[in-house]
Amino acid sequence: MIDLKKDAKYALVIPTSMGTRLTPVNGQPFHCSDTFKMQATSAESNVGAVSSYLGLPVKVLTAFVKGSPVSRFIKDNLASRHMDYEGPEFDAGGPWGLRHQINLADSGAGSRGPRVANDRAGEVGRKLAAEHFDLDRIFGEEGAQFIHLSGLIAALSPETSQFCLEVARKAKEHGTCIGFDLNHRASLWEGREEELAKVFHEIASLSDVLVGNEEDFQLCLGIEGPPPGGEGIAGKIDGFKEMIGRVKKEFPNTSVFATTLREVVSVNLHQWGAIVSAGDEWHVMEPREIGVLDRIGGGDGFVGGLLYGILREWPMEKAAQFGWASGALAATLLTDYGQPADEEQVWSIWEGNARVKR
Numbered sequence: 220m221i222d223l224k225k226d227a228k229y230a231l232v233i234p235t236s237m238g239t240r241l242t243p244v245n246g247q248p249f250h251c252s253d254t255f256k257m258q259a260t261s262a263e264s265n266v267g268a269v270s271s272y273l274g275l276p277v278k279v280l281t282a283f284v285k286g287s288p289v290s291r292f293i294k295d296n297l298a299s300r301h302m303d304y305e306g307p308e309f310d311a312g313g314p315w316g317l318r319h320q321i322n323l324a325d326s327g328a329g330s331r332g333p334r335v336a337n338d339r340a341g342e343v344g345r346k347l348a349a350e351h352f353d354l355d356r357i358f359g360e361e362g363a364q365f366i367h368l369s370g371l372i373a374a375l376s377p378e379t380s381q382f383c384l385e386v387a388r389k390a391k392e393h394g395t396c397i398g399f400d401l402n403h404r405a406s407l408w409e410g411r412e413e414e415l416a417k418v419f420h421e422i423a424s425l426s427d428v429l430v431g432n433e434e435d436f437q438l439c440l441g442i443e444g445p446p447p448g449g450e451g452i453a454g455k456i457d458g459f460k461e462m463i464g465r466v467k468k469e470f471p472n473t474s475v476f477a478t479t480l481r482e483v484v485s486v487n488l489h490q491w492g493a494i495v496s497a498g499d500e501w502h503v504m505e506p507r508e509i510g511v512l513d514r515i516g517g518g519d520g521f522v523g524g525l526l527y528g529i530l531r532e533w534p535m536e537k538a539a540q541f542g543w544a545s546g547a548l549a550a551t552l553l554t555d556y557g558q559p560a561d562e563e564q565v566w567s568i569w570e571g572n573a574r575v576k577r
């Protein structure tokens with residue numbers, strides 16, 4: 220099972236490419252809006268927010284553009300999320316050079332689903348490499364209990380794929396546990412299928428916690444999908460269980476496998492569930508109705524809550540429930556990351572208690 224390192228400076232270290240998201244206000248579509256809210260975001264740092272807001276020490280490893288006001292915005296945002304950060308500062312390199320990703324994403328409303336367009340041209344995080352960090356200091360002298368990687372940073376560029384591999388190897392060498400959310404993105408895999416299959420396979424084989432849906436496991440790790448079976452959520456649960464049986468044989472060192480279940484009733488009303496497998500235990504959180512303000516980040520919130528529970532050394536069932544509720548919390552916020560006021564707020568969501576607290 221999961222054996223957490225003692226005396227580590229950080230509970231969680233997160234390699235990531237930080238970017239921004241522009242969201243039209245009031246759920247309006249991007250193309251007909253003139254007022255946008257800007258936030259700092261990335262799949263991996265979204266995961267870390269549950270822990271950082273609840274008081275665990277979290278550090279982000281990322282890249283910045285020297286002198287860029289957007290980099291400054293991101294640094295200030297990370298500081299406000301109670302996260303430490305470090306990473307190289309690259310020269311912008313003229314008008315066609317480096318910058319941070321801009322995620323153009325609306326929230327959708329009612330019967331109109333959200334639309335997301337990732338503008339990654341010149342993304343500075345593509346340049347991240349192991350040589351930019353003193354990994355022996357970070358994982359040896361300082362120490363980390365967990366690192367969290369996702370398929371976004373692992374597939375962003377050949378450099379970041381290598382970076383993730385080296386970070387994962389170094390983390391393992393120093394007794395740091397690894398969480399990996401497969402997060403397959405077709406646009407990043409195009410033309411790199413063979414290379415990325417190898418990279419993802421090695422990272423997964425070093426991972427203690429693996430997260431992904433059926434498609435992620437098939438596309439990233441080449442695991443055969445579930446046989447065509449039952450319809451709807453019950454069918455998905457059976458299919459996932461059956462598939463994880465096969466994944467476990469291929470990745471015997473991984474302790475925890477998890478996925479989320481979602482059915483979109485309308486943009487603002489989802490059926491939200493999750494499945495966590497740990498050893499011989501299965502924890503199935505049957506889908507329940509949740510209210511949604513902005514769905515982006517719900518999956519990351521789930522992983523964030525699950526890792527928080529594991530870091531607190533809770534029984535896996537409790538960690539899984541906290542994950543479910545942290546994902547539901549993130550869906551009520553405009554930010555991609557959950558910002559729990561305290562654990563009680565998250566447990567109230569789990570209990571279905573949305574009454575006013577005064």
Ligand SMILES: O=C(O)C(=O)C[C@H](O)[C@H](O)COP(=O)(O)O
Pocket residue numbers: 261262263265322337371404514515516517518519520555
């Ligand atoms: O940068 C990208 O391309 C991303 O996709 C980042 C995503 O906005 C988050 O990872 C949200 O993912 P969910 O929590 O599943 O909604």
